[in-house]
Amino acid sequence: MSTKEIINAENGNVVLLSEGEYNNIMKAVRNAEYLAEIDKAAAQFEAGKGQIHDLIEVEDDEWDPDYTKATLYERERIEHAESSGFIADEDIDWDHLEKYAE
Known part of the structure; x- marks a missing residue:
């Protein structure tokens, strides 16, 4: 079909x-x-507003192209979060969030 x-x-x-x-x-x-x-990011980097980050090495057996499993680094972060006051989604009273305010 033509325009x-x-x-x-x-x-x-x-x-x-x-x-x-x-x-x-x-x-x-x-x-x-x-x-x-x-282009915007390149200009910011050239203006000295860039950040340098270390790459996280992932072993071949940890690579997950579907992002359905956590890497060792991610598992460690999840375990840390869960052991430091982590609240599971099903334990949150979403209708009364004000009770969680400090």
């Missing part, structure tokens, strides 16, 4: 296009937004 312009003098013109053309336009918009974010 069609429908002229409507009262409410302005309307453009009719195929779903494929629409998806291509939206993909281009998302790509442009992403590239703008990269």
Whole structure:
């Protein structure tokens, strides 16, 4: 289907296009937004606003492409959280959160 312009003098013109053309336009918009974010981050880094982080080494047997299991580092952090006042979701009274305020 080719793009069609429908002229409507009262409410302005309307453009009719195929779903494929629409998806291509939206993909281009998302790509442009992403590239703008990269440019912004690069400018901030060049202005000295960057941060350096150590990479976390993950062993091959820990790699989980579906993100369905925790790495050793993540398991340690979960265990620490659970042993330091962690509250399980089902134990929270969501209708009365004010009782948790300090």
